[in-house]
Amino acid sequence: MSASLPRVVALVGPTATGKTALAIAVARACNAEIVNADSRQVFRGLDIGSAKPSRAEQAAAPHHLIDVVDPDEPFDAAEFHRLALRAIDAISARGRRVLVVGGTGLYVKVLRGGLFAGPKRDPALRARLEAEEDADPGILYQRLRGLDPEAAARIHRNDRVRLVRALEVQTLTGRPISELQREHAFARGAVDMKTIGLEIPRAEIYRRIDARCAEMIAAGLVDEVQRLFAAGYSADLSALSSLGYREIGAFVRGLCSLEQAQADMARATRQFAKRQLTWFRNDPDVEWLPPDAAEVSAAAATWWGAGRG
Numbered sequence: 001m002s003a004s005l006p007r008v009v010a011l012v013g014p015t016a017t018g019k020t021a022l023a024i025a026v027a028r029a030c031n032a033e034i035v036n037a038d039s040r041q042v043f044r045g046l047d048i049g050s051a052k053p054s055r056a057e058q059a060a061a062p063h064h065l066i067d068v069v070d071p072d073e074p075f076d077a078a079e080f081h082r083l084a085l086r087a088i089d090a091i092s093a094r095g096r097r098v099l100v101v102g103g104t105g106l107y108v109k110v111l112r113g114g115l116f117a118g119p120k121r122d123p124a125l126r127a128r129l130e131a132e133e134d135a136d137p138g139i140l141y142q143r144l145r146g147l148d149p150e151a152a153a154r155i156h157r158n159d160r161v162r163l164v165r166a167l168e169v170q171t172l173t174g175r176p177i178s179e180l181q182r183e184h185a186f187a188r189g190a191v192d193m194k195t196i197g198l199e200i201p202r203a204e205i206y207r208r209i210d211a212r213c214a215e216m217i218a219a220g221l222v223d224e225v226q227r228l229f230a231a232g233y234s235a236d237l238s239a240l241s242s243l244g245y246r247e248i249g250a251f252v253r254g255l256c257s258l259e260q261a262q263a264d265m266a267r268a269t270r271q272f273a274k275r276q277l278t279w280f281r282n283d284p285d286v287e288w289l290p291p292d293a294a295e296v297s298a299a300a301a302t303w304w305g306a307g308r309g
Helices: 019-030 055-060 077-093 105-113 123-135 139-147 149-154 160-173 177-184 202-218 221-230 245-252 258-281 293-306
Strands: 007-012 032-036 097-101 192-198 286-289
Touching (some): 077 105, 097 293, 139 149, 160 177, 202 258, 221 245
Parallel strands (some): 192 286
16 A cells, blocks of 8 residues: 555454553554544444543543534545544644554444545435334345345344445345455555454453443443433334444333343344454454554554655
């Protein structure tokens, strides 16, 4: 990749691997600013359940792309790509380094390899697909499995945004989105990126997830979900049907006990972490390192330093 492109380090890994604290340590050691690559931390009001960096943590190192849209506003990989590049340009102009941090693999992939744009959105088609899913939950996932098993294997059955987009592309182009993405091959990036994955045993990740779910509830996740509902946000929104918000939302609506909600949340989060790990393990560009601030900072500094003149 061209040496003229900005050099960026991405810190990735499954949820509960300690990316936030480690990223702050690396940023402070290396004169870097952090660009969020977590698909839920972009939403205002989704604080506890998204493990969003606290105000103190955000003050410890500059953060970008946090709290940029309301829960009922659309936000996808294309918007992330646009805003992330804008933030990277501004950070670079200040003479500081860029550290991208998050567990949303697609966001990191499009930033590193460019964006598969596909056809423009079709509001009428999207409305029809949304209505079909409302009438028969799960129908979009089942349809995608029949039309494009490869894409269905990468998209969770509850990820309505990506299901709608995949079926929209299929309908408008007559070709599976997975096929079009392979042709694009994510090979036209605007940054020169080194990707570091945090190497933690899976059993330890699962232990941390169980503890984190309990901590989130103790920290007020139920109250957070109640406030979001009271503000008029629907449980059917993509943001509020994501991990934690979906399960605690069921409790708030009286559909299960808090104990059951916590158990469901922990189980779903472990499953999600497994998918994240599979995604990053299948990425040959990820360099796996232990979650040691000194070692990660040294690797990042070497990469940034290699980009100088």
